[in-house]
Amino acid sequence: MSHHSKANTLSVLLSLIFTFMILTILILLIGKDPVEVYSLIYNDVFTSGYGIGQTLFKATPLIFIACGLAICFHASLFNIGAEGQLNAGSFVIALTAVQIESLPLILKLLICACAGFAAAGLVGLIPAVTKVKKGVSEVISTIMMNFVVLAVINYRMVDFFAVKSTLRTVSIGDDSLLGKASDLFPFFEGSSLNVSFIAALVVAALVYILIYKTTFGYKLRAVGFNETASRYIGVKVNKMILTSFFVGAGITALVGINYIFGYKGYYELGFSNNIGFTAIAVSLLAKNNPVGIIFSSILFAALDYGGLAVNQLIPKEVMLVVQGLIILSILSSDSIVQSYFKKRGLI
């Protein structure tokens, strides 16, 4: 292992330990027994097939979104607009699926995935274009795009697409739903884990190769490290910004496959529940490495599901505190570890 990856692993570990300590103090302050809380979480999340299944099911969308974001983050593009991008993508997936109901499932999936990818990608392309053309900060424009996209979907929904007196689209039909894990492995009985989890793992592997092994990935990271040098070397920086935004945003749309084809069968307003923001933290925790993202997604999903499990003892919002703490502590432990390694001339 190189000193760089050692430093990265060390700072992630440090921040997790720190978070765990603060969480323990927090539970004590609430007046509960930490041992009791932890054992409850452990039992619920890790010992039952249902718990494991639910955790992996909740991790699936995080993997998709965080992988998309990682592409942008590697180019130093702070895409805060995943929430809007994934909603646009999922909405289009739901609408497309209804239109092509008669096609075979595999073809339907492919067409829907492409349509969703394009829709989310185009939403991502808008801040990229304003950045390239006019130097508008992508942080501001992507945040604002979230509001715009959600408002537009809301408007189209209510007036045209919603099933009467609901906030959801027409169902794609039960025979269009993906196979559940429990169909093959009864162990997962009752959980919503489905084939999309495998798809998420494949996407993570592909994004890993894209970022670390291809010409595109090297240019992407070069732009992230040093935009000026990239220009002098001859990398087409503007093209890289546009492409990484399109691809990164496009991937977030795959969340819709998990939710619509794998779970509910329709798009529903508010289904995403700010997962587009949580995914930022997930990617950050994994240092934007897609393989790491699989693990940090599972960690965040476990916290999310574990929060539900212990809701009787402590408010589940404590888990939100934990997610925030992880990010704060990783940012500070990063600089501590970096300076420790630098002082010793290791990196």
Place this chain on the structure above:
Amino acid sequence: MSKVEFKNISKRFGSFLANDDISFGISGNTVHCIVGENGAGKSTLMNILFGLMKPDSGEIIIADKPVVFSSPHEAITAKIGMVHQHFMLIDDFTVLENVILGDEPVKGLSLDLKAAKEKVDALIFQYKLDINSSEKVTDLSISMQQKVEILKLLYRDSEILIFDEPTAVLSPVEVSSFFKMITSFKESGKTVIVITHKLNEVREIADKVSVLRKGRLVYEADNVSGNIDINELSKAIIGGAELIKIRPKSNSNSMKKPLLRLVDVSLVRGKRKMLDGLSLELFNGEILGIAGVEGNGQSELADIVCGIEREFTGTVELPDERASIVPDDRLKKGMIKEFSIGENLVLKKDGNSLHRMSTLRKASEEVIAEYEVRAPGPDIKTGSLSGGNQQKVVIAREIASGRSVMIFSHPTRGVDINAEMFIHSEIVKERNKGKAILLISSDMEELLSLSDRLSVIYKGKIERTFDSNELYAESQMPEQQDHRKEMLINEIGKLMTGVSN
């Protein structure tokens, strides 16, 4: 008695000796100019005096006492002030607010703006600075902003005022009023130190001149009523006394055709005209040197030819989409320091393909062998290599990209002598392969030993181009050659510094 005395000051950056045993004194109540090329060590010396850097050895003596400043704050307390080349002002603050920032007068718990304004306005009146202390800095011209910087020093009662290239940003009219200001400071008993490379300015304002070259003090002179010998001075600055070592032959029998042609190219950045109707032609198989004091349009010229700057007027004709460039600042512009050698080479590839660790390692090893790069292994990040070796990596990558027009901008700045020789021979090799090479440098020896033709750039325009029979006469006796060369260097020095007209 000297007001400030430098005693055996040495400062090293890695293998680069920026100040080499410099000793001299600066008398009180004078204007003292410190002159030299870029990288000669002027700024390093001033940064040491101002407490921004510590010398490796030697000491500074002020009023007979050795002092060690560990921060500019301590230097300011000792009544030393510095106006940097890039102003450090807060645009949204008024002149008054900028001046008192960091040293605010207080009354009880609140700011005593009234007392501050009185003091600042008195200073403005005393030195005839002609500036309104309640105006916002963002509304001021560059020369006004410079006055704000000066006011900051006066407000803190600085006795020793250091100016780093003060006239670089000023128009001729502003320059003469700046000189009046300098004179009034001297008359009121202050000591003024000016870093510059404009020789006619030295003649106009200096009481004393010290010339630095390659980190050493090489020349000192008094300037009594403007009678300083400009020829002597320019020779000292560019080191014309040393002999040119190599005169590479260009293969003149091949057909010459222009590869790069610029016609009437102008470029405005902000409010400054960086290029002003510049025209030049560059042929295959030749090295065209560009001589000039930095900031006269060289970097803009390079940016245009390598396709980064597009907001220009005029025409640029190139055989490829862009020229390849070895930029002046390798860390900021030349490479991705987080990447290995092989990974830096990937960035030149078109299209998209997979890259295996083993092939990248092989690419690194090839560069290491071919360019004699001293690296502990093929996987090392380029950021951990020494300056000379980094430069070799950049050059290897740009040569490999195979463009027919190449720009070398200050290719040997801050590299050791061995790397310098290696880089020079690589440039000549590429020229002999038929490439067209634009060599931008402030090192006169480098320019004269490599260039087939030499253009002098001044204020965004080519002042004059020397072709090869003007630069080199083959059949003359050695002593005639030396004489010719001396004349040539004098001539170039004057063109560069704008003395000739």
